[in-house]
Amino acid sequence: MQIQATPFAQFFIHSEFASVAVKADQFELASNTQSVILPFTHLCGKITVKRGIRWAQLSILGLESDGHQEVWTICGLDWNEAQKFAAKSTLSYEKWHRIQCRKLALYLPKWHDSLNQIIKLPAYVKQSRLNHWREMIGEDLTEIGYGMKEATQRMPTGVSPLLPWQQSDELLDERNQNWLDIELQNWHVFFSQIERAPLNHSQQVAVLIDEDNTLVLAGAGTGKTSVITAKIAYLLQSHQLQAENMVVLAFGNEASKEMRRRLDSRIGSSAINVRVNTFHKLAMHIVHTVEHQTPSFSSMATNLKQKQAWCSQWLREHWGNPAHFRRWQKHLSQWPIAYLSGDETLIEQVENPRLIAWLEQQVSGLSGENLDKKSIQQQLIDHVDYSRLNSELQLCWPAYVAWKKYLNAQGEYDFDSVIIKATQYLNKGKFKGDWQFLAVDEFQDISPMRLAFLESLKLNNPDMSLFAVGDDWQSIYRFSGSDIALTTQFSNRFYPAKIHHLDRSYRCNSQIAAVAERFIGQNPSQLAKSIVAQRSADEASVTVFSQAHLFARLKQLDDSLTHTHSVLVLGRNHRHQPADVKEWSSTFSHLEFQFMTCHASKGQESDYVVVVGVNNNEFPAKERTSHLVEALRDRDEGIEHAEERRLMYTAMTRAKEHVFICYDTAASPFIDELSDYEGVNLA
Numbered sequence: 001m002q003i004q005a006t007p008f009a010q011f012f013i014h015s016e017f018a019s020v021a022v023k024a025d026q027f028e029l030a031s032n033t034q035s036v037i038l039p040f041t042h043l044c045g046k047i048t049v050k051r052g053i054r055w056a057q058l059s060i061l062g063l064e065s066d067g068h069q070e071v072w073t074i075c076g077l078d079w080n081e082a083q084k085f086a087a088k089s090t091l092s093y094e095k096w097h098r099i100q101c102r103k104l105a106l107y108l109p110k111w112h113d114s115l116n117q118i119i120k121l122p123a124y125v126k127q128s129r130l131n132h133w134r135e136m137i138g139e140d141l142t143e144i145g146y147g148m149k150e151a152t153q154r155m156p157t158g159v160s161p162l163l164p165w166q167q168s169d170e171l172l173d174e175r176n177q178n179w180l181d182i183e184l185q186n187w188h189v190f191f192s193q194i195e196r197a198p199l200n201h202s203q204q205v206a207v208l209i210d211e212d213n214t215l216v217l218a219g220a221g222t223g224k225t226s227v228i229t230a231k232i233a234y235l236l237q238s239h240q241l242q243a244e245n246m247v248v249l250a251f252g253n254e255a256s257k258e259m260r261r262r263l264d265s266r267i268g269s270s271a272i273n274v275r276v277n278t279f280h281k282l283a284m285h286i287v288h289t290v291e292h293q294t295p296s297f298s299s300m301a302t303n304l305k306q307k308q309a310w311c312s313q314w315l316r317e318h319w320g321n322p323a324h325f326r327r328w329q330k331h332l333s334q335w336p337i338a339y340l341s342g343d344e345t346l347i348e349q350v351e352n353p354r355l356i357a358w359l360e361q362q363v364s365g366l367s368g369e370n371l372d373k374k375s376i377q378q379q380l381i382d383h384v385d386y387s388r389l390n391s392e393l394q395l396c397w398p399a400y401v402a403w404k405k406y407l408n409a410q411g412e413y414d415f416d417s418v419i420i421k422a423t424q425y426l427n428k429g430k431f432k433g434d435w436q437f438l439a440v441d442e443f444q445d446i447s448p449m450r451l452a453f454l455e456s457l458k459l460n461n462p463d464m465s466l467f468a469v470g471d472d473w474q475s476i477y478r479f480s481g482s483d484i485a486l487t488t489q490f491s492n493r494f495y496p497a498k499i500h501h502l503d504r505s506y507r508c509n510s511q512i513a514a515v516a517e518r519f520i521g522q523n524p525s526q527l528a529k530s531i532v533a534q535r536s537a538d539e540a541s542v543t544v545f546s547q548a549h550l551f552a553r554l555k556q557l558d559d560s561l562t563h564t565h566s567v568l569v570l571g572r573n574h575r576h577q578p579a580d581v582k583e584w585s586s587t588f589s590h591l592e593f594q595f596m597t598c599h600a601s602k603g604q605e606s607d608y609v610v611v612v613g614v615n616n617n618e619f620p621a622k623e624r625t626s627h628l629v630e631a632l633r634d635r636d637e638g639i640e641h642a643e644e645r646r647l648m649y650t651a652m653t654r655a656k657e658h659v660f661i662c663y664d665t666a667a668s669p670f671i672d673e674l675s676d677y678e679g680v681n682l683a
Contacts, residue, residue, distance in 0.1 A: 001092075003085040009055050009076025017074045020058065022089045025096050027060060029072055038062075038072060041146040044153060045093045047086045049079075056082040063153050100144070100154050107140045108158045115165060119175060123240070124210040126465075127496035130165065130172050137166065183208050187234070194233055194266060195226045202503045207231045210240075213458075213466045213494035215443065215487070219531040220516070220653035221507025221605065224469045225262060228439050231467060232274055233267045235437060243273035245436040250278055251445050255603075259441065275435075279450050280415045283422035286433075287413075290425045298407060301414035304360070308353075311360045314402055316350050324398075331395060335388045337627075358627070362396040363403050365629025367416040368481040370449050373397055376632065383631055392628040419453050426456035433457070436464050443470030443490075447481035451493065458494070466494060472527050473520045476599060476647045478633055484643075485635060488527055499527075506534045507605050508653055511541035515659075515679045520649040522673075525637040541657065544675055545683035547612060547664035550578075553683070554588060557608070557658075561590035568606035569595045570651045572621060576613030598651040609655035611648070616666040620644030641669075 004019035017029045017036075027038040038060060046061040056079040062070035077085075114133050118125055141147055148166060152159045164171050184191075184204055191207075192198040199207070203223055206216045207230045218224030228248065235241045248263075250256040256278050263271040277285070287295045300307040319325040325347070332342030338354035340346065349355055369376070373393065380389050407417055425431045438457060440446070446454075458466060468490065475484040491497040505513055510533040520526060545553065554567075569581055577595045578584075584593045596604065598611070613619060620641035626634055639645070648670055652659050663671050674680050 005076030020074045041150045049082045049086050058082045126212050128212045194230045200504050211498035213497040215490045215499050216469045218502045221505040222502035229266050247275045247435050248439045250441045283419040286422040286431045290430045296412045298412040308356045308360050312356045331391045366400040423453045423456045426460045439467045443468035444475040444487045445482045446486050474650045501529050509535045509537035511537040515542045516652045523639050540679045540681045542659045543681040544661045547662035558588040565607040567593045567608045569610045570598050572619040598647050607657050610660045611651050612662050614663045614668050616668045
């Protein structure tokens with residue numbers, strides 16, 4: 001069926017549409033300059049005819065959207081023909097519309113029933129569950145042949161109630177919040193008894209949240225371990241999961257053992273089958289399952305001296321080739337390493353401890369990065385020192401390749417290679433776990449290689465919930481491969497994700513917390529959070545002074561106390577340890593001392609903290625030339641000494657009562673900055 005402008009009218013029509021036809025559920029419009037196809041799915045079904053002085057015009061109305069309705073007009077038509085065309089095309093549209101409504105009516109009950117199941121689910125509803133519902137509707141609409149807007153026009157009464165759930169997450173958030181409010185009441189007794197002290201509101205919510213991927217940001221002293229323990233106990237007692245369906249990952253053996261002890265003491269035998277592992281231990285389990293034999297672990301993985309001896313032997317053999325030796329000479333003549341230059345005495349340095357230590361660090365670092373040579377070069381290509389770094393890569397790459405070949409020949413693994421192998425097995429589908437809950441402690445220490453392992457675990461079992469707990473403010477292990485961006489960009493790596501904050505600290509008093517939070521907050525790339533100290537203090541609890549007065553300050557503190565208090569003496573490096581610190585405990589009546597490096601103090605707490613050696617070029621450490629692996633791990637965080645700042649924050653937040661910060665030569669920039677803070681005493 002077609003209609004077009006009269007021959008005489010066509011003389012006066014230029015860009016306007018002059019003809020229209022109905023073919024196969026669509027209108028086809030044409031003018032002198034264009035042709036347009038209007039599917040019935042884009043139209044509301046209303047067609048009007050307007051009579052002019054000589055000719056009529058026919059208008060086809062589109063769907064209304066946001067108060068706007070598009071109209072297509074055909075001009076120069078005969079009045080009677082236009083009326084007949086409008087009537088017949090309206091009948092065609094109505095027939096099509098009835099067919100579409102019947103199709104839609106077949107799907108609507110399923111859409112409503114599925115949504116009602118989600119809403120009434122007696123649990124926290126994951127974002128993925130709503131996403132699957134949306135995907136189901138999308139697939140059904142594709143089968144019908146139009147979109148949600150068109151479906152709403154067809155059957156507004158049936159479709160409109162679905163739109164808020166289809167277009168926004170607000171109702172899901174509201175629904176989950178209502179569920180949380182009820183669940184908090186139902187489990188009030190549990191939350192008051194699972195730990196020595198009742199869990200606070202933010203801890204309780206962290207336990208109840210069951211998103212596909214959850215990151216709990218736990219500042220210093222906010223009770224993150226209590227949350228992990230309570231989370232597992234809740235999942236067991238609410239019968240949501242069995243113990244064998246849960247895994248907890250820690251970064252070191254001691255942390256793993258402590259978590260195991262915590263679960264056993266707080267939960268008991270019902271948690272005995274919860275798997276608590278380090279990353280490499282879980283990787284070994286996966287490799288063992290696939291290969292049907294226990295992986296052999298190289299003794300050099302845990303014995304640095306043996307690994308360095310291997311590097312020394314490799315270097316001796318490598319330098320036996322004149323071409324290789326000349327390459328090292330050429331590099332060292334331009335860019336010294338370990339204070340060595342490429343002169344004729346270089347051959348005598350094949351066992352130089354600093355050179356061997358440097359080589360071992362590069363080989364271990366390359367193992368952890370798990371990149372091919374070309375990818376490394378691409379990553380470094382824009383570095384200002386690319387020529388030097390690429391030359392270092394040429395020196396170290398043969399050692400790295402030789403190390404991998406050695407492990408393969410021995411049939412052994414190290415910490416990195418076993419995780420890489422397990423990741424490969426997961427990606428190939430050779431291992432299928434039945435874990436439904438994966439908790440990761442100290443997530444801020446995650447490295448790209450370990451993150452890839454987690455991602456593979458998730459892909460291997462998409463229904464498994466990831467529950468990560470960490471604090472980007474305490475990310476201090478870049479030298480061992482951790483990357484703070486993997487925490488701050490958690491939502492970009494794991495979707496859908498929920499970020500939850502623990503907002504109350506039980507360690508530092510309010511004065512220490514305020515100074516420490518202001519100090520760490522200078523870094524623009526850190527995640528913002530507000531932490532309230534449980535214990536209030538009226539007087540300044542951070543004091544800065546010359547280390548020459550430290551003994552006198554400690555004597556003054558000791559005299560003011562009536563019972564024993566703990567003191568952590570912290571240094572940037574071991575060389576900052578005061579010579580007589582071991583005798584201090586017997587010197588003072590009410591103070592017990594322990595020295596640690598700031599890095600080692602992570603996870604510790606003490607009544608008092610003394611940070612020593614905060615000198616210029618020492619804390620923050622003087623920036624030195626980045627070698628190959630360091631350059632690969634460098635991140636521009638928008639502020640100088642970003643990681644050193646986090647290290648100082650970590651040191652300060654070990655204290656409950658007071659922090660003493662000392663310098664013994666020229667004060668560092670951190671001393672200068674802290675001296676200007678409100679709440680910091682200068683002595």
